[in-house]
Amino acid sequence: MDKYIIHGGKPLYGEVEISGAKxxxxxxxxxxxMVDGVCRIENLPQISDTETLLTILSxxxxxxxxxxxxxxxxxxxNVRYTDAPYDMMRRIRASYYLIGSxxxxxxxxxxxxPGGCNFGVRPIDQHIKGMTSLGAQVDIHGGFIxxxxxxxxxxxxxxxxxxxxxxxxxxxxxxxAMADGVSIIENxxxxxxxVDVANFLNSMGADIRGAGTNTIKVRGVRRLHGGTxxxxxxxxxxxxxxxxxxxxxxxxKVRNIIPKHMxxxxxxxxxxxxxxxxxxxxxxVRSSGKLRAVNxxxxxxxxxxTDMQPQISTVLALAQGTSIVTEGVWDNRFKYVNExxxxxxxxxxxxxxxxxxxxxxxxxxxxxxxxLRAGAAVVIAGLCAAGTTEVEDVHxxxxxxxxxxxxxxxxxxxxxxxTAPDRPHEPAPITATAx
Ligand code: EPU
Numbered sequence: 501m502d503k504y505i506i507h508g509g510k511p512l513y514g515e516v517e518i519s520g521a522k523x524x525x526x527x528x529x530x531x532x533x534m535v536d537g538v539c540r541i542e543n544l545p546q547i548s549d550t551e552t553l554l555t556i557l558s559x560x561x562x563x564x565x566x567x568x569x570x571x572x573x574x575x576x577x578n579v580r581y582t583d584a585p586y587d588m589m590r591r592i593r594a595s596y597y598l599i600g601s602x603x604x605x606x607x608x609x610x611x612x613x614p615g616g617c618n619f620g621v622r623p624i625d626q627h628i629k630g631m632t633s634l635g636a637q638v639d640i641h642g643g644f645i646x647x648x649x650x651x652x653x654x655x656x657x658x659x660x661x662x663x664x665x666x667x668x669x670x671x672x673x674x675x676x677a678m679a680d681g682v683s684i685i686e687n688x689x690x691x692x693x694x695v696d697v698a699n700f701l702n703s704m705g706a707d708i709r710g711a712g713t714n715t716i717k718v719r720g721v722r723r724l725h726g727g728t729x730x731x732x733x734x735x736x737x738x739x740x741x742x743x744x745x746x747x748x749x750x751x752x753k754v755r756n757i758i759p760k761h762m763x764x765x766x767x768x769x770x771x772x773x774x775x776x777x778x779x780x781x782x783x784x785v786r787s788s789g790k791l792r793a794v795n796x797x798x799x800x801x802x803x804x805x806t807d808m809q810p811q812i813s814t815v816l817a818l819a820q821g822t823s824i825v826t827e828g829v830w831d832n833r834f835k836y837v838n839e840x841x842x843x844x845x846x847x848x849x850x851x852x853x854x855x856x857x858x859x860x861x862x863x864x865x866x867x868x869x870x871x872l873r874a875g876a877a878v879v880i881a882g883l884c885a886a887g888t889t890e891v892e893d894v895h896x897x898x899x900x901x902x903x904x905x906x907x908x909x910x911x912x913x914x915x916x917x918x919t920a921p922d923r924p925h926e927p928a929p930i931t932a933t934a935x
Contacts (some may be wrong), residue, residue, distance in 0.1 A: 537726025
């Protein structure tokens with residue numbers, strides 16, 4: 501059971517290199533299952549979610565080879581339809597992309613229901629609607645999802661999503677890539693990682709147009725061939741370091757990013773009084789630590805991302821004045837507030853809205869990471885707090901942030917990861933998800 505020990509109060513200085521996008525990687529690895537040949541994936545983040553997915557592919561018969569830091573080769577040529585390691589699939593939410601890729605490749609799929617959720621109900625009805633429209637019979641029974649395409653192949657269809665969903669958009673796009681005929685998917689999500697997954701599939705021979713707009717057109721192909729693809733940088737990892745620099749003060753250059761993807765985040769930090777200079781592939785973030793309150797509502801891209809809500813709310817908890825933060829995507833994404841209160845934050849939550857009264861400073865306390873971004877939020881709080889903060893359950897953080905401790909240390913933060921004895925009578929969590 502690892503935990504982080506943080507001695508707060510140090511401003512951050514230096515440069516931090518952003519890794520590849522987690523939420524693109526966790527769709528691209530399952531999508532590689534459809535490729536007949538060797539897929540070389542570059543800029544793959546080294547996080548536990550990608551490791552788990554690569555292990556699942558290996559169990560299915562893929563040859564997976566790490567060829568350099570952040571580069572893997574996946575060869576699924578000889579993969580046959582077989583049972584997947586369900587205990588592993590249950591651990592991560594993104595295993596649902598195997599429904600799309602297995603249906604596309606084999607015309608059949610069996611996966612577990614994605615794991616229990618940390619921030620409210622996380623239905624998958626839009627995924628199922630999409631697969632059903634493509635001609636699959638989908639059944640959910642005993643915690644498993646089984647899907648079978650009529651006559652062994654999916655058939656292109658027109659699909660209108662009732663809800664803008666990142667996962668459903670990608671899953672349907674993946675499945676449709678190898679369906680017979682044309683699919684038109686409307687009211688889709690437009691996040692940068694959706695474009696990345698479409699670009700990945702296209703570079704392997706798919707024919708997908710319109711990713712990044714609200715309508716995607718997929719002309720199914722019979723075969724996807726091998727190739728090389730380099731993932732985009734992680735918008736949320738970059739935003740998290742911006743938040744850390746804004747709150748702790750200092751001057752941090754966030755490198756290897758696409759500044760355009762950061763616009764919705766950069767605009768809010770500027771409104772709070774953070775000085776941000778844009779370069780071609782970097783942002784220089786300068787903060788005195790004295791910030792103004794702002795209001796915000798999370799929305800699908802290009803709105804302010806829900807995955808940055810805990811981190812920016814933590815910064816706002818130290819800003820001057822009262823901020824109102826409304827969560828527009830998830831029902832229950834304020835669980836971390838209880839942890840921040842232990843450190844002195846003055847935040848009240850009513851349903852999907854948090855009212856944040858800025859306080860001059862936090863004080864260190866023992867806290868826990870409730871999920872991936874909640875974990876990042878309490879670490880940011882610890883960096884700003886007087887005294888020592890101990891963060892438990894950091895395995896959530898390690899699902900989505902590559903070398904979080906190492907990168908923060910390189911910026912001058914006083915943070916270490918220690919291995920503490922396991923808490924008695926508590927089994928390791930297997931159902932909670934990141935992402
Ligand atoms: N929804 C439905 N039906 C569905 C699917 C979604 O009603 O079939 C609803 C959800 O309940 C939610 C909204 O639609 O209210 C958006 O959900 P979405 O499907 O977009 O979320 P997701 O695909 O399950 C991904 C990311 C999340 C991120 C959301 C929103 C992955 C693995 N996860 O989840 O990432 O919050 O999109 O951008 O890509 C994270 O990285 O910390 C994280 C939680």
